[in-house]
Amino acid sequence: MPEKVLIYSRFPKAMVLRIGQRYDLMDAAGKPPNEMFAADQLAGVRAMITAGGTPLGADAMDSMPALQAIVCYGTGYDGIDLAAAASRKIAVANSPAANASSVSDIAMMLMLAVTRRLLPADDYVRSGNWSAAKPSPLMKSQPGNAGRRIGVYGMGEIGRRIAARAAAFEMDVAYYSRSKHDVPYRYLPSLEALVQWCSVLMIAVRAGADTQHAIDAGMLRKLGPDGYIVNISRGSVIDQQALVAALADKTIAGAGLDVYEKEPHPPDALTAFPNVVLTPHIGGHTVESHTAMQDCVMANLDAFFAGKRLPYPVTLMA
Amino acid sequence: MPEKVLIYSRFPKAMVLRIGQRYDLMDAAGKPPNEMFAADQLAGVRAMITAGGTPLGADAMDSMPALQAIVCYGTGYDGIDLAAAASRKIAVANSPAANASSVSDIAMMLMLAVTRRLLPADDYVRSGNWSAAKPSPLMKSQPGNAGRRIGVYGMGEIGRRIAARAAAFEMDVAYYSRSKHDVPYRYLPSLEALVQWCSVLMIAVRAGADTQHAIDAGMLRKLGPDGYIVNISRGSVIDQQALVAALADKTIAGAGLDVYEKEPHPPDALTAFPNVVLTPHIGGHTVESHTAMQDCVMANLDAFFAGKRLPYPVTLMA
Numbered sequence: 001m002p003e004k005v006l007i008y009s010r011f012p013k014a015m016v017l018r019i020g021q022r023y024d025l026m027d028a029a030g031k032p033p034n035e036m037f038a039a040d041q042l043a044g045v046r047a048m049i050t051a052g053g054t055p056l057g058a059d060a061m062d063s064m065p066a067l068q069a070i071v072c073y074g075t076g077y078d079g080i081d082l083a084a085a086a087s088r089k090i091a092v093a094n095s096p097a098a099n100a101s102s103v104s105d106i107a108m109m110l111m112l113a114v115t116r117r118l119l120p121a122d123d124y125v126r127s128g129n130w131s132a133a134k135p136s137p138l139m140k141s142q143p144g145n146a147g148r149r150i151g152v153y154g155m156g157e158i159g160r161r162i163a164a165r166a167a168a169f170e171m172d173v174a175y176y177s178r179s180k181h182d183v184p185y186r187y188l189p190s191l192e193a194l195v196q197w198c199s200v201l202m203i204a205v206r207a208g209a210d211t212q213h214a215i216d217a218g219m220l221r222k223l224g225p226d227g228y229i230v231n232i233s234r235g236s237v238i239d240q241q242a243l244v245a246a247l248a249d250k251t252i253a254g255a256g257l258d259v260y261e262k263e264p265h266p267p268d269a270l271t272a273f274p275n276v277v278l279t280p281h282i283g284g285h286t287v288e289s290h291t292a293m294q295d296c297v298m299a300n301l302d303a304f305f306a307g308k309r310l311p312y313p314v315t316l317m318a
Numbered sequence: 319m320p321e322k323v324l325i326y327s328r329f330p331k332a333m334v335l336r337i338g339q340r341y342d343l344m345d346a347a348g349k350p351p352n353e354m355f356a357a358d359q360l361a362g363v364r365a366m367i368t369a370g371g372t373p374l375g376a377d378a379m380d381s382m383p384a385l386q387a388i389v390c391y392g393t394g395y396d397g398i399d400l401a402a403a404a405s406r407k408i409a410v411a412n413s414p415a416a417n418a419s420s421v422s423d424i425a426m427m428l429m430l431a432v433t434r435r436l437l438p439a440d441d442y443v444r445s446g447n448w449s450a451a452k453p454s455p456l457m458k459s460q461p462g463n464a465g466r467r468i469g470v471y472g473m474g475e476i477g478r479r480i481a482a483r484a485a486a487f488e489m490d491v492a493y494y495s496r497s498k499h500d501v502p503y504r505y506l507p508s509l510e511a512l513v514q515w516c517s518v519l520m521i522a523v524r525a526g527a528d529t530q531h532a533i534d535a536g537m538l539r540k541l542g543p544d545g546y547i548v549n550i551s552r553g554s555v556i557d558q559q560a561l562v563a564a565l566a567d568k569t570i571a572g573a574g575l576d577v578y579e580k581e582p583h584p585p586d587a588l589t590a591f592p593n594v595v596l597t598p599h600i601g602g603h604t605v606e607s608h609t610a611m612q613d614c615v616m617a618n619l620d621a622f623f624a625g626k627r628l629p630y631p632v633t634l635m636a
Contacts, residue, residue, distance in 0.1 A: 010451075014458075014459075101462060101463075101464035101487075101488055102462045102464070105430060105434065105462065105463050105464070105487060106430075106434060108426070108430065108487075109427065109430035109431060109434055109436060112423060112424075112426065112427035112430065113427060113431060113436060116423065116424060116427055116600070116604075118427060118431060118436070118595070118597065119437075119440060121596075121597040121598055121600055122437060122595055122596050122597060124598050125584060125589060125596040125597065125598050126589045126596060128589075130582045130584075130598040131582050131583045131584070133328075133582065139598065139600070139603075140332075141332075141603050141604055141605050141607075141608055142603075142604060142605065143604060143605050143606065144419060144420045144423065144604030144605065144606045144607060145419075145423050146419035146420070146423070146606065147606065161488075164486050165483070165486045165487060167486065168482050168483045168485065168486030168487075169419075169423060169426075169483060169486075170419055170479075264448045264449050264451065265449050266443060266448075266449070271443060271444040271446075277436070277440055278439075278440050278443040278444060279436065279439040279440060279443065280439055280442050280443050280448040280457065282434070282439055282457070285457075285459050285460075286434075286459055286460060286461060286462030287459050287460065287461050287462065288461065288462045288464065288465065289459075289462055290459055
């Protein structure tokens with residue numbers, strides 16, 4: 001009989017289809033497990049799958065007394081109370097790097113689309129305004145990206161791939177992360193220095209308590225009126241209210257966002273701006289990326305149920 | 319007294335502002351010069367500026383009997399009847415490479431936007447459908463670009479930069495051009511072989527009689543239902559009617575276009591497709607690119623009026 005695995009976040013069915021062929025999935029679909037299943041059903045759950053950004057605290061863990069493994073679909077695990085998991089001897093695993101290329105591509109797409117004003121440009125063609133030679137202030141030449149300074153915040157698997165892509169775009173690349181890495185890009189000693197230096201700020205840092213609202217109103221002022229911000233990491237890294245204000249009063253030039261503070265609910269103020277490009281958290285949303293993430297999830301689950309060491313464990317930082 | 323220079327194509331005023339500070343510009347604004355100016359005014363014109371894609375034949379040349387220099391704003395010169403110019407001893411000059419980075423950026427933007435479905439994605443967020451968890455068939459995972467085969471048709475300044483960018487996106491890069499170049503990409507011996515091999519076809523070839531409708535219905539069938547085409551070169555390279563048909567019946571997956579057969583008039587059928595991304599010939603439309611193109615135009619004009627050799631001459635191929 002297949003082992004029971006609880007699905008904690010809301011996932012499209014297709015996403016977990018392969019996993020369902022090997023495990024008996026109990027889908028809580030984003031609701032608290034004890035609202036969806038009886039206590040005796042939950043009593044048998046030893047492993048669960050979640051999206052790393054979904055809040056998962058002690059209460060949910062305690063609703064599954066036999067729980068020993070939390071497996072994140074994706075690279076993030078910022079929603080998980082790691083201390084609560086550790087104190088209950090629950091292992092946490094993720095899918096590192098599986099979506100890095102896919103997410104980096106979206107980062108570059110957002111940068112190009114917002115700096116070269118793709119959305120107004122496509123609309124200018126489709127509306128017939130180009131054909132009618134109707135002048136459009138939005139079609140004014142913008143600074144190009146070659147030679148532009150791009151600051152990458154975070155130098156993990158995704159940050160590295162963004163930096164490599166940006167270098168091929170003839171951009172001047174610098175980065176800030178907690179530590180200096182062996183990469184061919186300029187290291188700046190603080191986030192503040194990076195923001196002050198760059199004109200495109202790429203948020204590629206792992207989310208967590210230490211990066212919560214790292215980009216606030218003051219940082220956005222430092223980015224300045226020619227500055228763009230792109231976020232493909234987590235909404236929590238940016239103070240979204242400050243970002244909306246900075247976009248409204250032109251403190252910065254524009255933003256490309258794949259992630260938001262409360263998903264799937266970007267604020268109405270944001271969705272009304274012409275100088276933003278918005279995607280619905282699809283950074284890792286490619287066929288290959290899902291396959292690779294599922295490979296990691298299955299490898300984690302298979303190892304766990306075989307009583308072996310997890311191949312992709314998340315470890316608590318000291 | 320400043321020398322007279324005729325402006326042949328329709329250019330926004332801001333584009334030729336710098337040039338107007340040094341020369342006495344006579345703006346025909348895209349109309350036949352002899353409809354806009356009296357014969358005695360045209361008699362004094364020794365040099366003109368044009369957009370290389372604008373048709374410019376013997377008749378227009380003959381309306382300016384003193385004409386000795388045709389200076390193209392931009393890299394292309396496909397609209398110019400080079401034989402007619404040569405037989406009248408009119409020199410032709412262009413602005414080579416000045417817009418190459420800017421155009422390559424747009425090429426990659428179009429590729430990313432069409433393969434990752436940026437337009438439906440942004441609309442999904444802004445419409446509130448994401449927030450309402452409304453299912454969208456357009457939001458289904460697509461193949462990513464890492465590992466994908468990209469075929470670059472043409473290996474000039476723009477083709478090289480597209481190839482370099484694509485390599486950084488972890489794509490498998492091959493190219494076809496009339497001759498093999500000293501570049502680190504696979505050379506395929508024919509356009510047909512390239513199209514057969516690739517799943518993203520990038521049109522970066524110089525337009526001319528030899529490339530007219532090089533991409534026809536047969537080539538699009540070879541590109542196939544998973545294939546995308548991106549064109550930042552000239553509309554004439556693709557049989558646009560065949561492209562519209564191929565998009566309508568899913569012979570290919572999608573297209574990203576910055577150029578069209580008759581600009582600024584893309585056909586209505588094209589602008590109605592959801593699986594295309596359309597920009598209004600803005601590839602070279604950045605501040606730096608315009609500055610660099612103007613530098614070339616001025617250098618060509620200054621040399622011409624000083625009786626010196628043109629710095630950026632276009633030479634007739636044997």
